[in-house]
Amino acid sequence: MKSQEIAQRWIDFFVANGHRHVPSASLVSTDPSLLFTVAGMVPFIPYLTAREEPPYPRAVSVQKCIRTGDIDEVGKTVRHGTFFQMAGNFSFGDYFKREAITFAWTLLTTPVSEGGYGLEKDRLWVTVYLDDDEAAALWQEIAGLPVERIQRMGMEDNYWSTGQPGPAGPCSEIYYDRGPEYGQDGGPAVDDTRFIEIWNLVFMQYQRGEGTGKDNFEILGELPKKNIDTGLGLERLAMILQGVENMYETDQVRPVLDKAAELSGKTYTSTEDPADPNHADDVRMRVVADHVRSSLMLISDGVVPSNEGRGYVLRRLMRRAIRAMRLMGVQDMVMPVLLPASRDAMKGVYPQVETDFERISRIAYAEERAFLRTIASGTTRLEEAIGASKSAGTKLSGEDAFTLHDTYGFPIDLTLEIASEAGLSVDEEGFRSLMKEQRERAQKDAKSKKAGHADLTVFNNLHATGDTVFTGYTELATESNV
Ligand code: ATP
Ligand code: MG
Ligand code: MG
Ligand code: MG
Structure with a gap:
């Protein structure tokens, strides 16, 4: 299945399920705190944070993304591009966990002849946040997944917040098993090369209070309006559906x-x-x-x-x-x-x-x-x-x-x-220490610039992995042997 068709099926499926199709926004983010659009949710930030009234309760998109933070992975892992397309479905205070899980499982496993992607159920694994028993139970009920294929992951992988007071919540990710020839058994918790992350479901459920970093903050309570934000890597699904070894071998x-x-x-x-x-x-x-x-x-x-x-x-x-x-x-x-x-x-x-x-x-x-x-x-x-x-x-x-x-x-x-x-x-060591000094200067500059804008840091840490922090200056400056 060609990438274009994968995208079209995505849109068709979610439109048929009541979502408004929103065309991809530019790679150049309109949010001044982000250099680039780094995830499908970026254009929807005002709705997800309840700063603006959403004009529709459900949306679907296939968003162009750039993640400079992944540059050193490119070509070495099978799954990281600096450019990629994130297919997403979104609920703004409308449906929540049960529907999000049902949509994901249905679309992935419905046969190709019936409009789905036809993935083999036995190859799919999921992760849920440590204490998210609700999501784990839903995966068992809706997908019939055995408990062994529902793995628990901690803050680092499976919890999302903006890094600031605001919405926060657990994630659940879907992985595809490429098979024993690609690594060891034991699921994504053990091997992320054999088991490829394809889809992240973010359940924006709580109100986060003050705190620091990704895992040291207070939860103030449940959000009055809970949101769904999901992202699937189009190239990663293409790699699976096209039967190729990595995303660089897909049709686009x-x-x-x-x-x-x-x-x-x-x-x-x-x-x-x-x-x-x-x-x-x-x-x-x-x-x-x-x-x-x-x-x-x-x-x-x-x-x-x-x-x-x-x-x-x-x-x-x-x-x-x-x-x-x-x-x-x-x-x-x-x-x-x-x-x-x-x-x-x-x-x-x-x-x-x-x-x-x-x-x-x-x-x-x-x-x-x-x-x-x-x-x-x-x-x-x-x-x-x-x-x-x-x-x-x-x-x-x-x-x-x-x-x-x-x-x-x-x-x-x-x-x-x-x-x-x-x-x-x-004298490579001498070179590297001069580079390091320069990077530190640049970081200081960037920080002092940021301090001038009250609102700018809010969205600097959008996704659970922290990939969205703009690290272009420093990461691109790291010398690689490529
Ligand atoms: P990984 O752990 O593989 O780096 P991630 O957890 O950083 O992925 P998310 O932030 O959860 O990725 O983004 C949602 C989805 O977007 C991922 O599940 C994946 O399918 C896709 N994706 C993320 N980064 C890339 C990338 N650099 N190239 C291609 N697809 C990507
Ligand atoms: Mg990940
Ligand atoms: Mg992820
Ligand atoms: Mg990543």
Whole structure:
């Protein structure tokens, strides 16, 4: 089943069950405290927090999302994209746990010929919050799940709050068992590689009081109007329904991966095993496929490369993709081949990536040309530094590597590679401590900026996992070997 059809079935099912279909909002969040839309619920925050009267009691959406916090997982796990689509159903003071569980179970297990996704019941496991006996009992009753396949999880995984006084409540997540060849038995509590999280149901049930962090706060009582917020990863379901190994091999992503293989002359082998000699290149191709798509979608939603904020995230994503291609031996421009492949894979669902492609590609190609110039001029600067270090008989200093990175935008992995070709090692520790200092400065800045806006922190910690905290500056700045 193609991604487009998975999305359509989702919408059809919930519309048939009384939900209003709300089209995806932009990746650029209208909430000033969030750089990007990080979850399906973001456009509904005013209703979920009862700040505004909801115009409809039930909604369904398939929301474009960007999670920069997941960047280091991309290509290494089977399930994390920087861009992905979160399918969700929402109740604003209308239905609650029983209906949410019934909808989820029905849609997942109804045969494909009858409009569902036809997942095998025996492969589904669920988690509930430690003391949420109500949800556990409902799963037994509605889905007929044996108790062993209903696992209890703590605050970290299965409790949601905004991080501030406001709504809060337990979650229940649905996992798919890929089978014994993917890991050990024992359910998601034991192995999150074999058991893939596909759907999170959030039961906004309580009023949270003051406190700190994710697990140290008071519960003031039940909310007068309880809400449902759910999110299913479209790519994760696609991976299962298309019988492929990971989300990068699904129909909306794979064509870019194939182009990356073609351009580099590498053979993609689908390996998940870090000990496999093909793993490094496989990861690179998956990263390229993911980051090119994220770049396409971000530019399509109006982001342009720059040195701060959203534009910086975009710049880093593009540069990482280009670097990954260079590490596979491709020196020429890659975007003119990769971007059209991503456009063609996405245009069925997002026609604007085609109608607006002239503008999107102009921005992307100009950014790539600029980066290639950066690499060329940084290389000259680096060669001088290498010459000087060699005659002084020292390593290449951390300051040199840092200046190259900071002033010339020259990636550290490239510095390492070129230095090692010249037979020189690099003071990586020195480099890292300078990077750390810089990150700490940036964090301080970000904090002092935030302090000026009373309301901004409210939604900084929307989802149970904390993924929604904007960590783009710091996380994107961590050097990775990709
Ligand atoms: P994980 O534990 O796998 O990182 P999560 O618990 O952070 O996922 P939620 O915040 O619960 O994810 O988001 C709801 C759903 O969105 C998840 O169950 C998953 O299917 C999907 N999802 C979350 N993050 C990603 C991502 N980076 N790429 C693809 N799908 C994602
Ligand atoms: Mg999770
Ligand atoms: Mg989750
Ligand atoms: Mg996560």
